[in-house]
Amino acid sequence: AGLSINSSTGQIDVSASTPGTYTITYTTAGSCPNSSTASVTINAIDNASFSYALSSVCITATDVTPTITGVIGGTFSSTAGLSINASTGQIDVSASTPGAYTITYTTVGSCSNSSNVNLTILSDNGFSASALTDANVTCNGGSDGQITASATGGTAPYAYAWSNTATTAIINGISAGSYSVEVTDNVGCKASANATITEPTALNAAVSSSTDVACTGGTTGAATVSVTGGTAPYTYAWSNSAVNPTITGLGAGTYTVLVTDANGCTANTSVTINEPTLLTSVALVDSNVSCNGLFDGGVTATPTGGTSPYTYLWNNTATTASLNGVAAGTYTVTITDANGCTTTASATVTEPTLLSATGSVNANVSCNAGSNGEATVNVTGGTAPYTYAWSNTATTQTITGVAAGTYTVTVTDANGCTENASVTITEPTVLSATGSVNANVSCNAGNDGEATVNVTGGTAPYTYAWSNT
Template sequence: GGQAYTVTITDAAGCELVETIAVDNPKEVVASIESATDVSCAEGSDGTATAIASGGVEPYSYSWGANTGSQNTPTASGLAEGTYFVTVADANGCQAVVSTTIDQPEPLGVGFVSEKVDCFGASTGSLSAQAEGGTAPYTYVWSTGQQGKVIDALAAGTYTVTIFDANGCELIETSEVFQPEAPLAALFEADDVSCFGREDGVIYLDPSGGTPPYTFSIDGEHFVGTTQLVGLEAGEYNVWMRDSRGCEYITSEILILEPEPLSVDLGPDLRIDMGETAVLDAEVSAPVVSYEWIPLGPEGLNCYDCFDPETDALFNPATYELVVTDENGCTAEDRINVFVHKDRLVLVPPAFSPNSDSHNDRLLVHGKSGTTVTLFQVYDRWGELVFEAGDFPVNDPNIGWDGSFKGELMNSGVFIWYVEVRYVDGVEETFKGSTTLIR
């Protein structure tokens, strides 16, 4: 409200005039912030604030703080994040002060998930971007021309993404797609088969590149995790190598050799007479370091590790096996049978002529050398013993009947003989027959 004032005016004559004057007060000046816009992008300065005034006496003047650049309009613009004050004055200089705060969004940021390329030189990588801060929603534009949070079918390399938020704020960042440091490869060595026909070849592998662990196969189907492939026969091999991400590499041809076959030949079976010995002779296809003779029975040899042993005297068939070994430990074997001809025939001539002509003068016992006559008897036709001898070898020209009895020459006639013999193998046998004495 206002206030009434009374004034009395008196002149020189003492006359008075009394008047009442009412003086009114203006309303209080009031200032407020009508509107404010926050900063669009972090660290930006496009915020605004608009002040309005009431009360007091128009017109009003506006004076913003120094952090606005001392703007003097109702609306301050180009504002960064912060608190701003404005002083409003009316025509009488009455003032009011009001403040406002301008905010800004969080800075735009991005996180990446990179999926590496499976195999060196391939295009199987991918990138995923996830924006944060700013003002959602976001738009993603990649250096490949693709749009969206995720791009795939990428080769190894560096990729750039530009992200725009709802306010048009922009962020440019890069990320990388990796690949294995080197392509799959393998160095290799091979051990040849030790002996012809064996399956003991080995391939040794030294893998590199790709993504461990590795598996290996010689047929492309059955894979193992060892770098030594064993139990291989002679031949040509390619090894498939596979890493943990399914990448494959095939080696060049790996050759596993084998030596020529080692063989030994003892020749055809042998045949000897009873009591004789046999020399065994081996024909070997290559140099060897050892001979091992194995009698497959009780019969022995004069040596068991030589090239050409001699058998014991044989009275029965025998079989011998030879195993030869070369410097690689390879072996070969053969067998030979030695058959024994058992000639047990004992002969006494059917006639003899003891006439001192040095031809057929004695009745002798003939047979296979080595046979012993244990008893030799001659009888006349009346059964009288006219000659007897024993324990002498067959074919002995000095032991036989000379056609006499008790110092007297016997007349021509037929005589009966009886022989007991023992062969070299200990078998005993008897024979009997007749002979004619011729004068």
Template structure:
């Protein structure tokens, strides 16, 4: 009785049973075994106790073919998904078949799988089985990285973002909130931008990028105004926003590149550049502060009949002390002389045309015998300069004569210098100025601090303010004094190509006129020689080879140094 081979690779067997004859039975020793048989035909013989024999033949059929399982795996499209699937088909063995998955499923197709390895046992109708293993994979997580270039300067549109896809399945596409489909987008202003990246399987990830910009550059200023003519104030600019450090450029002459600039009267622009090249400009004005504490009186004020405490009374009460030798105006051989306050009352105010005086000396003229408005203005200013020593006239310790004309034809000249020009013209001397120009200047000076209650702004304080009492300044005529005794006029100033320097001294002295730049370096020696007292010297200054800027002119005598700012504007 054969037992056939049921499974591929298995063996069959034969069970022998004998009936009849006389037991016991003996089987031929050289017969094949009855178990572990492969396919084939087998013959067996048997002999009983009496020597009777018999034969039997049986066949072990061929084994079934091997069970073959073919699997088709659908991997997961997007990391973390559960759309994996395994489809199995079976051949070989003996149908029908059954399957049992590690998930417990008995279906030959299993779906909705996450990434992982799944096993199954396939069994045919004869109980033969084979094992199946299927690994469902997934791509790496689809993510992104970005490189952001922020806006350089506030308000610009030069930001950019470059996005890069990581993981997922190439190729990738991208769609920005701007509508761009490029992985690099440029020309962006400050703001937030998003993009959707899609891979070849339709998996998506988002990109979010925020473009920043520096705070807008802004300037604020702290200024100190100029307190004296041709002096310097300061302007300090403070920067907020942008990206430090900052560089500065003031449009001064020369250009200054510091946070705080030393500036003369005027309006200036400073341009500030930050570390990224962003710029902002601001405008600041440096003003000339009012010079206060002085008194000037007009012709009419001094010419008024004494009444109470008016200026006519002041003239009467103080003339002799201020002018013990009397008062005179003019020069050369042409003079007006006044011996008393009453004589001046009889002359002021004087009108008609400004002009030179008549030849000779006219003593105590009256308004009815002689009229000359320039002479009247000169007399009024001479009175104010003489009375300026008295604290009850003018409280300032700075001499009225040292104040500087702040604008117009005589800008840069002192009150005393303008009066000297007036006396030169009254005396018939040569001058680059007309009598009308000088008369206008004297009129404006006499009205500038009228009655000590106004300030028309025509006069500015000198930069070297005298702090000694005015009495000492006026009385001290000693040649060894460190106070400059004489007059210096430079015109025009600012200088384009040539200028004229006029000077005279009250004492004989060696004189040198030199020019220095603002760093104290000697630029030029304009004049060197001896000067006699009372003589007027005229020196030409050729500035054609000098750079535009501010310079210092120094006139050195044996005992003093006169200093003046000189502006070259070639």
């Protein structure tokens, strides 16, 4: 079975037979029949099937290669004008002439076969592509750009191959840069286009100037923000609700600003407004007046905080930090720092009460030329303790055992202030007694005599002691 053979002639109809190996028996006729056998093999004809992906190819298409589904190793041929590789069947499209071609694939061997495929090389027919930027990137570094590619001519549908590997007609969500697209139509015609997505320069906000508060607790601070890049105009939103690039009347603190450009891009920065430490001052008495009425007092003012240098104005018109050689009294100074901040301080210079010395005689000399006089100096005011310097070299407050005369004393207090006093110790005139007889005794042994003593000098009253007692 499977072999188509004429039983009379033994002729084999090969085309009607099934490929395979067969045993054929020949038997003679007659009274003495005999038979013999022979083996024959029917080989299958080669399968020469092949195909190309497209039946029409654009002249601008890439080379096309066939898919062989039959026996490989055959040869390819075509009508004139087609540039084809005889071994592989690859067609060099760009080297071929537009037209319709019949391509033949022929196998080699004892049962060779061939098959044909028709393929048309088309001209590009004005096929072109364009790329249009729909939207550039709004903020530097963003990725919201969009480009649309379109094709004119050719055979739809179209395939798109972008430089960023996208395969759609529209690419979006892209960053700034140059993009190229190759559009291929349904028959392989290709066209290219380019488009550029731009972006604004980076939006940057920076504080270009700032002014610190001049005096503690004040509101003289100011700041200005400068903006570069982005897309003008800009809006400003400060943390203190200000909406201008420059803000004034600021107290100490940190202020932030959010800058928004026309595309809604934002940038922020901050500035710290400082203030000096609180300006304070103290005025201290360096020295009080040593002696009542003198001008040797001293006061010094010392500021802290604020901003140096400082200026000074006292209520006595002096302009130095220290006052020297001043009288007793209260001194007030106004201190102004470099920013015009002021503070005041006062100090009172005191003085002792007036040093006063008064001499008094405790006892005059009792007898002329005697030395039992005594005097004292009484001191008030000044600053105790006191020292004494008498004209007789005595150094005590009271002098005793002195003769008649005038004595001066210099009193010096603890501050060296001095005051003089004097005292005069007197003595009586010389005591003199002169006797005189008023009447002699008239008769011997009588007792009617009388005498008188006359006294001058000394100090009355006198007492008398006669020798007859």
